[in-house]
Amino acid sequence: WLTLTIEDDDRVGIEAEPSEGSVLEGETFSYTLRLASQPSAPVEVVAEVTAGERCTVSGAQRVTPATWEAGASFTVTTTDDAIYSGDASCTVRHTVSGTGSGYAELAAEALPTVTLAVLERQLPDLLAEPEALEVLEGATGRYTLRLAMVPLAPLTVAVTSEEAICSPVPASITLDNTNWESGVQVEVQTLLTVPEQPGRTCTLEHQPRQGEANWPAVTVTLLETARRRCC
16 A cells, blocks of 8 residues: 655745835725635634824635635725825734634734835925025035924925036035024035136035925025135
8 A cells, every 4th residue: 555645835824015115195005915815714814003104905805615716805095194204104004814824823923014204295395595595616505494383393404506517515404393494594505617607507406215206406606705806
């Protein structure tokens, strides 16, 4: 007689695709939970978020032996709070139940979580004072950035110039509830041009750390130095 031992090598597990992402507040994000093997009976999968987070998730889904390869799809809906409160995060956790092939026995730490970055949609108005500067070539000019309203979360502003003759210092600033009204000063360091190019301009742009905003730019006009005027 020949005795054969048949071992069941089907792995029991659940994976999330994708397991992380980012969306603007007020938008939705979809993901799918996939079983690693065919269950012997229906498996109930429940998705939940912690109370107070800025999102909700569609409820329970059932995965059957006939649909296990397609998995269970979920939709996360984020909340638009209509004010500037900064970026947030949302974590979706899962539980399972049923009698199919050991899936109900999966420990909580063996179940996937889905992490979503919720990006701020509303940005307060940024004020640049002044919006135009005249600076001697090789000298330094200054202007101030401030907000029109108090932010509920710190706001980082990147300051850039496409022209090498102007360099902003610092390259980014942070405005919060302590300095939004007084603002933060930005220095503009300029270079001597060779040959001389009086009247040449450069533009300093301002953008949030993520996304885009219709914020004012600052125009810098370079003036000829006294040395060049006299020699």
